[in-house]
Amino acid sequence: MTSHSGYTLHHPQWLRRRVSTWWWLSRWRYFKFILREITSVFVAAAVVLLLLYVAALRRGPDALIAFQSWLSRPPILAASAVVFFFTLIHSITWFNLAPKAMKVRLGNIPVPPALIAAGHYFAWLVISLALAWIILTGG
Amino acid sequence: MPELVNLEVFRYSPEHTPEPRFQKFQVPYNKEWVVLDALNYIKDRTDGSLSFRWSCRMGICGSCGVLINGEPKLSCATFLPSKSSKPIRIEPLRHFPVIRDLIVHIGDFMTKLKKVKPWIIRTNESPLSEGEFLQTPDEMERYHQFSHCINCMLCYAACPIYGLDPLFAGPAAIALAQRYNNDSRDQGAARRMPILSSHDGIWACTFVGECTQVCPKHVDPAAAIQQYKLTAALHSLKSVIAPRGAA
Numbered sequence: 242m243t244s245h246s247g248y249t250l251h252h253p254q255w256l257r258r259r260v261s262t263w264w265w266l267s268r269w270r271y272f273k274f275i276l277r278e279i280t281s282v283f284v285a286a287a288v289v290l291l292l293l294y295v296a297a298l299r300r301g302p303d304a305l306i307a308f309q310s311w312l313s314r315p316p317i318l319a320a321s322a323v324v325f326f327f328t329l330i331h332s333i334t335w336f337n338l339a340p341k342a343m344k345v346r347l348g349n350i351p352v353p354p355a356l357i358a359a360g361h362y363f364a365w366l367v368i369s370l371a372l373a374w375i376i377l378t379g380g
Numbered sequence: 381m382p383e384l385v386n387l388e389v390f391r392y393s394p395e396h397t398p399e400p401r402f403q404k405f406q407v408p409y410n411k412e413w414v415v416l417d418a419l420n421y422i423k424d425r426t427d428g429s430l431s432f433r434w435s436c437r438m439g440i441c442g443s444c445g446v447l448i449n450g451e452p453k454l455s456c457a458t459f460l461p462s463k464s465s466k467p468i469r470i471e472p473l474r475h476f477p478v479i480r481d482l483i484v485h486i487g488d489f490m491t492k493l494k495k496v497k498p499w500i501i502r503t504n505e506s507p508l509s510e511g512e513f514l515q516t517p518d519e520m521e522r523y524h525q526f527s528h529c530i531n532c533m534l535c536y537a538a539c540p541i542y543g544l545d546p547l548f549a550g551p552a553a554i555a556l557a558q559r560y561n562n563d564s565r566d567q568g569a570a571r572r573m574p575i576l577s578s579h580d581g582i583w584a585c586t587f588v589g590e591c592t593q594v595c596p597k598h599v600d601p602a603a604a605i606q607q608y609k610l611t612a613a614l615h616s617l618k619s620v621i622a623p624r625g626a627a
């Protein structure tokens with residue numbers, strides 16, 4: 242736990258306790274935090290997937306069709322579902338934390354935290370609907 | 381036979397035994413008693429060598445912070461649980477070097493606190509004849525919550541980031557910097573910025589949020605840090621877009 246070199250008069254030997262590598266397992270709240278952090282890996286995976294899509298699009302129609310058929314293979318579909326699920330959790334936890342970082346005031350009246358979170362969800366919904374409309378109607 | 385409460389208290393006295401240990405004590409249960417009363421009972425009746433800090437006994441001085449069953453708490457504000465089958469474990473605050481028993485060395489926190497300049501800074505002093513600086517209730521509301529901090533350091537004991545990166549300025553120091561940054565009488569935000577927006581300032585924080593959970597005064601240091609992240613990010617954005625304007 243510690244190393245000691247005896248006691249020196251008027252110079253107390255402090256005890257320094259090291260943080261365990263497994264600190265995040267010691268409390269449920271720490272563990273929840275680590276889970277939230279891990280979801281970022283899936284967000285990164287979603288970004289990589291999107292970039293691959295754009296790269297295929299750039300290479301022309303054949304490459305795009307090949308990429309899309311690769312995407313629709315069952316294991317890739319399953320992996321995409323997992324990535325989507327964790328990206329969703331990441332977004333929800335992010336939006337729920339947003340009011341902590343933002344103190345918005347309308348004139349002199351502070352906007353309640355729930356309303357700030359609701360604003361984020363609303364923007365998310367509007368952007369998602371707009372994208373869905375563009376994709377489904379072909380622009 | 382009065383009901384008894386079992387305590388396991390962390391002991392460390394390097395002049396006697398180099399290794400720390402837990403010592404078991406029994407104190408009578410009293411429904412008005414807080415953990416600090418139990419510690420004082422032990423000191424008065426059982427073992428006078430038990431060392432711990434306290435002063436006000438009413439959640440104001442911030443000196444009695446300890447870990448109670450692993451949770452950072454003020455010992456003067458935590459009641460003894462009745463009929464507790466398991467002993468109550470009392471330890472010194474995590475992440476600070478222990479000097480003796482429940483007493484930790486707080487020098488690191490004091491140094492960091494001073495670094496963020498937690499006092500009103502004026503760039504232009506007005507003559508006394510102009511009178512006091514007036515402030516509206518609304519202006520006070522902008523920093524009031526952060527001004528409740530009692531420097532108890534429970535937030536440092538709860539923060540795993542501070543445990544892993546001892547250079548991190550830490551929750552209370554940043555909350556107190558924000559207490560002055562948000563004060564309409566203060567003009568020192570620019571002088572605090574280099575310290576706050578450095579790597580060991582706000583950006584070391586990964587928003588675990590434990591500081592806010594354990595704060596006995598509802599200061600919400602996690603919010604102070606996240607709010608400052610937004611301020612610092614907007615500031616650096618402004619300095620890229622309009623270098624002169626942001627200066």
Ligand code: SF4
Pocket residue numbers: 528529530531532533534535536551552555591594595596597598599600601
């Ligand atoms: S912010 Fe809260 S927990 Fe941290 S030192 Fe201040 S009062 Fe204590």
Ligand code: FES
Pocket residue numbers: 434435436437438439440441442443444445454455456457
């Ligand atoms: S003794 Fe002062 S805060 Fe507990």
